[in-house]
Amino acid sequence: MYALREALAAFRRAPVLTGLSSAMVGLALYVVGLFGLATYNLRLALTSVEERVEIAVYLRDDARQSEIDLALTELAGIPEVRSVSFISKRDALERARADLPDFGELWGDLEVNPLPQSLEVELRPGSRDPEVVERVSQAAAAYAFVEDVRYGQDWVDKLFTLRRIGAATTAVLGSAFAVVAALIIGTALRIAIFARRDEIYVMRLVGAKGSFIRRPFLVEGAIAGLLGGLLAWALTYATYRGVYTYLFEVAWLPGEWIGLGLLAGGFFGAMSSALAIRRHLREV
Amino acid sequence: MIKLTNVSKEYPKRGYALRDVSFHLKKGQFAFFTGHSGSGKTTTMRLVHMAEKPTQGEVRVTGYSSESVTERGLWQVRRRVGYVFQDFRLLPGRTALENVAFVLEVTGTPRKAIVPIAQRLLAQVGLAPKAGAFVNELSGGEQQRVSIARALANDPFVLLADEPTGNLDERATRGILDLFWDINAKGMAVLMATHDLELIKRYPHARVFELDQGRLVYDSAPD
Ligand SMILES: Nc1ncnc2c1ncn2[C@@H]1O[C@H](COP(=O)(O)OP(=O)(O)OP(=O)(O)O)[C@@H](O)[C@H]1O
Numbered sequence: 001m002y003a004l005r006e007a008l009a010a011f012r013r014a015p016v017l018t019g020l021s022s023a024m025v026g027l028a029l030y031v032v033g034l035f036g037l038a039t040y041n042l043r044l045a046l047t048s049v050e051e052r053v054e055i056a057v058y059l060r061d062d063a064r065q066s067e068i069d070l071a072l073t074e075l076a077g078i079p080e081v082r083s084v085s086f087i088s089k090r091d092a093l094e095r096a097r098a099d100l101p102d103f104g105e106l107w108g109d110l111e112v113n114p115l116p117q118s119l120e121v122e123l124r125p126g127s128r129d130p131e132v133v134e135r136v137s138q139a140a141a142a143y144a145f146v147e148d149v150r151y152g153q154d155w156v157d158k159l160f161t162l163r164r165i166g167a168a169t170t171a172v173l174g175s176a177f178a179v180v181a182a183l184i185i186g187t188a189l190r191i192a193i194f195a196r197r198d199e200i201y202v203m204r205l206v207g208a209k210g211s212f213i214r215r216p217f218l219v220e221g222a223i224a225g226l227l228g229g230l231l232a233w234a235l236t237y238a239t240y241r242g243v244y245t246y247l248f249e250v251a252w253l254p255g256e257w258i259g260l261g262l263l264a265g266g267f268f269g270a271m272s273s274a275l276a277i278r279r280h281l282r283e284v
Numbered sequence: 285m286i287k288l289t290n291v292s293k294e295y296p297k298r299g300y301a302l303r304d305v306s307f308h309l310k311k312g313q314f315a316f317f318t319g320h321s322g323s324g325k326t327t328t329m330r331l332v333h334m335a336e337k338p339t340q341g342e343v344r345v346t347g348y349s350s351e352s353v354t355e356r357g358l359w360q361v362r363r364r365v366g367y368v369f370q371d372f373r374l375l376p377g378r379t380a381l382e383n384v385a386f387v388l389e390v391t392g393t394p395r396k397a398i399v400p401i402a403q404r405l406l407a408q409v410g411l412a413p414k415a416g417a418f419v420n421e422l423s424g425g426e427q428q429r430v431s432i433a434r435a436l437a438n439d440p441f442v443l444l445a446d447e448p449t450g451n452l453d454e455r456a457t458r459g460i461l462d463l464f465w466d467i468n469a470k471g472m473a474v475l476m477a478t479h480d481l482e483l484i485k486r487y488p489h490a491r492v493f494e495l496d497q498g499r500l501v502y503d504s505a506p507d
């Protein structure tokens with residue numbers, strides 16, 4: 001209670017300093033927010049691309065239906081496989097017609113159907129990584145009546161590389177700017193501590209508890225961090241609206257990310273002020 | 285009460301501020317600490333206040349030993365040992381009452397009790413009429429009284445006074461000393477550092493310690 005009162009009094013005593021530091025923290029966290037937004041949308045995009053990661057197993061025309069049925073059951077029995085469906089030659093042709101209507105006449109003119117029959121293997125979400133794809137493909141290729149197995153090797157690899165780069169960039173830049181925000185709060189708190197050094201001196205002189213001396217500054221740091229977080233939220237949301245309205249469709253961050261961001265802001269604020277006050281108490 | 289056993293204090297590069305000092309200040313004693321500038325008077329007081337740890341030897345204050353005191357013990361010691369300075373060290377921009385109340389507030393006195401206790405303490409040092417005056421509106425002697433009231437806030441068993449009259453004139457000095465003897469008469473020990481040998485001579489009942497270059501060279505009442 002005393003701590004909260006003191007922290008609020010500190011804001012009243014130095015509104016410019018506190019406002020500026022919160023604004024700077026807000027800008028730093030805004031960068032984190034933008035990266036969060038970008039990562040989140042990249043992730044959504046990749047997930048939707050990943051849904052299409054499937055393995056096409058092309059079968060020879062002379063494969064017997066019983067063999068195909070057996071392969072189908074066996075492949076479906078692999079734990080990472082969600083479903084296997086059989087695409088007959090006619091299905092393939094229908095699809096080609098639907099997908100590529102511009103070639104309509106061409107399809108009509110065909111006397112024999114050139115498209116192979118195939119099995120389409122769909123993997124479970126979370127199992128769509130290069131290693132699993134490779135393993136399932138090899139299992140399919142082992143059947144004698146299998147002509148070819150396609151899954152876009154490079155493509156799967158690239159997808160995963162992209163994903164890793166995205167995550168790493170966000171982690172590195174996000175933490176860099178989070179550190180910047182923490183440093184700003186720490187500096188502001190050192191100024192606040194300096195402004196109250198006489199009070200701190202007397203408190204120590206007469207035997208106030210260390211935690212009692214520290215708490216108002218922790219609360220102040222946490223509030224500065226939270227305010228910065230709220231500002232960053234507002235700025236990020238404004239950016240999101242702008243991009244959505246004028247450029248292209250993007251998704252807004254999930255609530256947990258925002259909550260986590262605000263919590264992190266408050267936490268970093270409290271942590272950096274804890275460091276500042278700890279250093280001050282050691283020095284005097 | 286307060287017991288120093290073979291205490292030395294060495295500052296890096298500056299050498300020894302105190303060397304092998306031992307004494308035992310008993311409950312309710314009044315003692316002067318004298319000696320040249322730099323002889324170690326302030327250092328001794330800071331050791332008793334546990335603001336510093338001795339380099340060698342042991343400082344015991346009530347139940348606490350410098351060798352084993354915990355964080356919690358430190359603030360207990362600081363509450364039981366009042367400290368008064370030559371330059372008062374009051375909070376500027378606050379009134380006399382607020383300066384005393386601040387100490388009560390930060391050491392956990394219940395809110396409702398704070399103002400009455402602060403008023404009683406100011407009355408005890410003869411400053412009740414000036415309770416609402418800001419620190420910079422008070423004379424040196426009055427400021428020193430505020431700082432004494434502040435030091436008494438947590439009902440200490442000893443009052444450390446480091447040249448408390450160094451900035452005061454003759455009359456104000458006598459007033460402060462009278463106040464110390466009043467406080468001492470109620471059972472509180474007083475340990476006062478001063479250069480002023482004339483002043484010491486006026487109080488023949490007091491115990492006198494003399495320091496010289498960090499050594500205790502005279503004790504008027506050794507055990
Ligand atoms: N924090 C410190 N760091 C280094 N040296 C110190 C420190 N405090 C005191 N000293 C040294 O210790 C010695 C004793 O100092 P102290 O302040 O105890 O003397 P004093 O008797 O109080 O002197 P004065 O009458 O001038 O107040 C001095 O030589 C001083 O320079």
Ligand SMILES: [Mg+2]
Nearest residue numbers: 325326327446
């Ligand atoms: Mg001194």
